Amino acid sequence: MKIYVDSADISEIEAAQALGLCDGVTTNPTLIAKTGKSMTQAIKDICAIVEGPVHAEVLSLDKEGIIKEGMELAKVSDSIVVKIPMCHDGLKAVRHFYDEGIPTNVTLIFSASQAILAAKAGASNVCPFVGRLDDISVAGSDLIEDIVTIFDNYPEIETQIIVASVRSPMHVVDSALLGADIFTIPGKVLTQMEKHPLTDIGIAKFLEDAKKFT
Numbered sequence: 001m002k003i004y005v006d007s008a009d010i011s012e013i014e015a016a017q018a019l020g021l022c023d024g025v026t027t028n029p030t031l032i033a034k035t036g037k038s039m040t041q042a043i044k045d046i047c048a049i050v051e052g053p054v055h056a057e058v059l060s061l062d063k064e065g066i067i068k069e070g071m072e073l074a075k076v077s078d079s080i081v082v083k084i085p086m087c088h089d090g091l092k093a094v095r096h097f098y099d100e101g102i103p104t105n106v107t108l109i110f111s112a113s114q115a116i117l118a119a120k121a122g123a124s125n126v127c128p129f130v131g132r133l134d135d136i137s138v139a140g141s142d143l144i145e146d147i148v149t150i151f152d153n154y155p156e157i158e159t160q161i162i163v164a165s166v167r168s169p170m171h172v173v174d175s176a177l178l179g180a181d182i183f184t185i186p187g188k189v190l191t192q193m194e195k196h197p198l199t200d201i202g203i204a205k206f207l208e209d210a211k212k213f214t
Helices: 010-017 029-033 039-049 063-076 088-100 112-121 130-135 140-153 169-178 187-194 197-213
Strands: 002-006 024-026 054-057 080-085 104-109 125-128 160-163 182-185
Touching (some): 039 054, 130 140, 140 169, 160 169, 169 187
Parallel strands (some): 054 080, 125 160
């Protein structure tokens, strides 16, 4: 099991690192826009402090544009994984990067059939979005279960599953029970995972009882 931080915020990433909770980082244009930095500078800053993979997303949707952007991103650091939206030309580009030995992550996966195509094209990772499926009353955990089962049926598939669009601790727990490889988690949810009301009550009780010994 690995945990990636879903963020482009350096302070958020460092906070996760301090707890040993940063095996890698995933970013996207929305997250990077919040930093006020350019795409290249934001990615460079993250790579400077993260030892694991850093997933950086292309903006183009045509094969040539994806390849051009992906090659530029790959030059930033050896730890870069080129993140590509699920689309026809995206799959073509994934195959190109596979032949070049450059790792890729096919994102915006919402069906098992999409995950199969991405894996066969040579994607290093697929990113099913559980939260967005839940938003439209479709169980995101069902998709994770389907992809895990399919990939387990075929040992030659080396593509790893990164559970994305994580909105709550239960998204992590449910996906972990199903055997997903990686969870990319926002800092807010990592903090939520630490908390439980019974833990807070227990600590308060211990502190109250401790006063009896002073």
